[in-house]
Structures are given as C-alpha cells and as structure tokens.
Amino acid sequence: MKIHRTLFSAFALFMGISINAQTEHEMVVKANKPGAEIQSTMYGLFFEDINYGADGGLYAELVKNRSFEFPQNLMGWKTFGHVEVRTDNPAFDKNPHYVRLSDAGHKEKHTGLENEGFFGVGIHKDAQYHFSVWARLPQGSEKQEFRIELVNSNNDPVVKQVVAVTSSEWKKYQIVLTSPITDDKAILRIFLTSKGDIDMDHISLFPVDTWKGRENGLRKDLVKALADLKPGVFRFPGGCIVEGTDLNTRYNWKNTVGPVENRPLNENRWHYTFPNRFNPDYYQTYGLGFYEFFLLSEEIGSEPLPIVNCGMACQFQNKDLKAHVPVDKLDSYIQDALDLIEFANGDVTTKWGEVRSEMGHPAPFNLKLIGVGNEQWGKEYMERLEPFIKAIRKAYPKIRIVGTSGPDSEGDKFDYAWPEMKRLKADLVDEHFYRPQKWFLSQAARYDNYDRKGPKVFAGEYACHPKNGKNNFDAALCEAAFMTGLERNADVVHMATYAPLFAHVKGWQWRPDLIWFDNLSSVCSVNYYVQQLYSQNKGTNVLSLTMDKKPVTGQDELYASAVWDKNEKAYIVKIANTADKEQGVRVVFEGVKKGQLSDGTITTLHSSDLDAENTLAKPNTVIPEKAEVVMTDNVLSVKLSAKTFAVYKLLKK
C-alpha cells in the first residue's frame, strides 16, 4: 500500500496510460457543500457486564465474593481452621453475611481464609494495593490481630502485614501492600494471628493506581482504551442484563448507588446463559454502579445513555407473557425511570439529587438520553413502552427517548417495530445486528433510503461475526466498509456502538469483542482500530462522495464516504477496498480553488492475512499506519492495496 501519487503518475506516464486508465476509479467529493451535521454522539461505547466486563474486569476489585453474599457463601474462598459464616448483627443490612474467624484449637494449627480472585489475583511488581476489611471483636476484647499475605502462584507468600482489630463495633481497617512481583494468579490469604474471635466482612483489595486514583475505582488500562476512542455516547448497563432472566434478577439501578458495601448482590445471567461457556462464579456486586457509570461518561467526554427495564424479563428466555409486569402495574418501573433522571439531573434538594450529591457529585450529570427496554419486541413491548414515553415526556420534555427495534436487523419483529416507533414518537431506535461478513458488505447502503422524518437511528449493538468467532481483520474490514454508510447518513444515524465491549480471555461468553484483557494487561482488537479511525476522524459535516454519480457502496468492492471538519478545516475521506486486488482511485475535490488543499496524511489498516488478529501476546499484529500523501491540483490519486481500509486527511489552506 501507500504508493503515493508521484510514484503512480510516473508509472502511468511510463506505461503510456492516462491517469484515468481502466484500473483507476474516480470519486468526486463535493467539497464546497458541507451537508448534514455529524452528531457529537457518533461512535460511542456500549458497556455490559458480560465476559467479566465489570466484576473481574473494568471494576478493579481483585477479591471475588468480598461480602460472602454469593448463594454459596464461600464461593471464591478457601477456609482453614475455624471459619463460620454468620448473619447476626451484620455490618450491612443488604449484605448481611460475614465470617467469624476463631482460634484453630492448637498452637500448631491455623485459622484463616484465602481468596482466588477472578481467575487469580493479578498483581504487578512494585505496585501498591489497597487492602480493606470491615471487622469487629465479637467477644468485646481489646485487641486481636490477623495477617494479610499476597501469595504467588507457587504458593510463596511475597508480602505480609499484620493488622490489629481494636473495636467491638464494626469498623473499616485499611492498609497498603506493595507487591515485589508480577503474577497473574496470586491469591490473597488471611491468617488469624491471635487467640480471640474476629468478625470480617467486605474484604477488598484494589490497586492504588486506578483510573484517576479513585478508591472503588476502575482499571486504568481499560479506561484509557475507552478514552482513546473519544466516544460520543456511553450506553450502559446492558444488554440482556437490563432484562434479567426473570424480573427479580433484572438490573435495578437503585441497588447500585449509595455506599458500596451495602449494594446488594445480583445474579449475572451470563453465568449460565451459554452452558458451553459456563461460569458459576459470575455475579454482579454493583461496585461499578450507576454513579460510577455517569462519572465515567463525564470523564471520557461522552453522553451518558442509561437503559432502564421496561417491565419485561428477557423475551428469549420467557415465552410466557406472565414473566413480564402487567401493563397496568408498571408504575414502580416508570417511577424508577423518572427517579433515574432525577438522580442524574436533579437539584441537590431533590431526593435522588441528594443521593448523587452525597456520593460526591453535587453538579448534575446533564443527562439528555434514556433508553427504555433493551432488545424487546412485539406488541407486549409497545404497550409497555407507551406509558413510559408519556410519563417521561410529561416530567422531562427535553429528555430524548430511545426505543428498540428488537434483536434482528430485518424480518418480522423489525418490520413491526419501526412503524410502532414512529407512532409512539420515540426519538431514536436502537438497532442490533450481529451478522457475518457478507451481511455487512451488503448493508453499506442500508440507511440511504431511511425515512428522514422519523426517529433517528442508534446502531446500538453490532459486530461482524466470522464463522470462527475471531476478532479478525476480515471482520474489521467489513465493519469499516459498512460504517461508510453510517457516516454518509449522519442526518439519520445519530449514534453507533460496537458490541460487546470487553472480554476476559479466561472468562468470555460472547465473541468477538472490542477489547480483550487478562489479569495484567489488555489488547485492542483490529475492530477497535476501525472504531477509533472513525471516531478520531468523524468530522463535523457529511460531504457528498460519488463514483459515477452514485454513493460508493460496493461497486468494484469499494466503499467510501467523506466528511468536512470545520474545526480542523480538514477534508477526510474513508475508503475500504475489500477486493482481492489493488485498486487505483482518484479523488477529485470539487469546489475547492486550485492549490487550496495541502498534502495530508493517509492512515491505513491492512493485513494480507484475513484471519489476523491482535492478541495479548501480539497486540500490534494489525494496527493503523500513518504516512504522508501528496496532492496535485486538488486531486488525490492513490493505489489501495487489496483488503485495505484507508483514511485520508487533507487540510484546507
């Protein structure tokens, strides 16, 4: 790739062919006619606690089942000596279980417990870890002691520290440990080192170096990967977990705010949804809850888009309509949605505004969007959505409401949903498509004929799924080609988010995924770089780009779009060559005076191996490469290697 114009022209002259020889395509950009505005919400993120995305992932807690609330109260723990699970006089009413450590009964014996973490406890050499525990002395003694150890995967303790418990009341004790080693599979061990009993609850270990150094914080490398995408919107908390397998296990945002120790545990449906990827220890602690989601959106500069349950459990898992809340009993669900808006935007004197303020954010989060229902369908959804829309419009007329067209990219459910969305006047419709390469390539013109007067589109979950399930270059290239259609239709497509976002290499249930990680490091997929090339080059206005007067949506296996960035005064052209052959392209910028376009840059994503992917071991297998590109008389003339996505950026003088 990267044969620049000068080279190409010389070659053309030598061969005695004109620049317009049959191998070369001409694309025309109407450079002096900026069209539809590109929304600031374009190219965002969709977060769900799937694949250990939250607990065991983004949420930096290293201890699994820290509050002993898993249904098997000691899951994730090994105990030795005398350890008893109790619930009398608990520290936290919503998380009542705790452990009592008592003397082992012989001076040579020991009492204690150890935690296995999430596929191990990942520790880095010289990094500090913040250990904390709520403890009390049930016998009313003056002082008892225990010892904390980080133990490496060879069972050698590598750091130890003694902690004294000094009160018969529940109190938080904290220390900082520095790890002398790196190990992805360490354990946390606790030894009772004195004779009397100690009660313990909420045993926690966090890296000190979290995103922005926060306690109860997020994994820094993972947030950095998110921030580097410059996401326009941040949709949370899911996904199917919004719905729950039954309504009891739906995502209830009110359980996710307030002191972290008292946020009740919820099941995570991804622990059992795919029995071939079964993870019986997958629960939601809600340590990463709605406050943290709003804060994260703010810090990475994206519009928050919370999704609320619309009174329906997962429709895939429940054919019986009785699984859902009857339409005339939706009040508390609707109230939850209204309260959520108050939590985000309400004055500190309001009930929920005060909760937000007490958590550390008196200023409103300035919420503008809310989604009602995840991936619902049919009449049963519409009759529930309707009262939500009425109530939200009445209380908060400026909030934009996102409905959904269901799980399919086309077909009965989809065809029924869109007219209903128009009737109900949803502001945006969330479309989902997990489809193979062919589908993505065939859908580049998908939005060209959408109704411009109806609701706007939120491509809320999409990913190209090759048969082998890999995040390979082939899938990424097809996404890049498809996304030229999102860009070209910026007047109707207002938001787009790839899905799912995160996956732990040892704990995934669903793939492909945008960012993979283990306990120590992370890797951005090739698909991530496609998203990034779009989000970092999104421009402010669409420009018409045509080949033979038609949008470029697959002719000769080429896909293309163009934008103008009024802030940078730059023209940006994206071209995907999905063919097996190199293709010459001349891009003519119409309406720009001679000499007004500077030389610019070309950033390419290319691999000769369609199955190539970025892995933790080889993170840079396919990454964007930048080079300079030369302009002559407002014409960009390039050769695009087979299977290449290229982004050209040219500044206007």
Ligand code: AHR
């Ligand atoms: O992204 C994985 C799942 O796909 C989401 O939870 C759901 O909305 C869709 O079916």
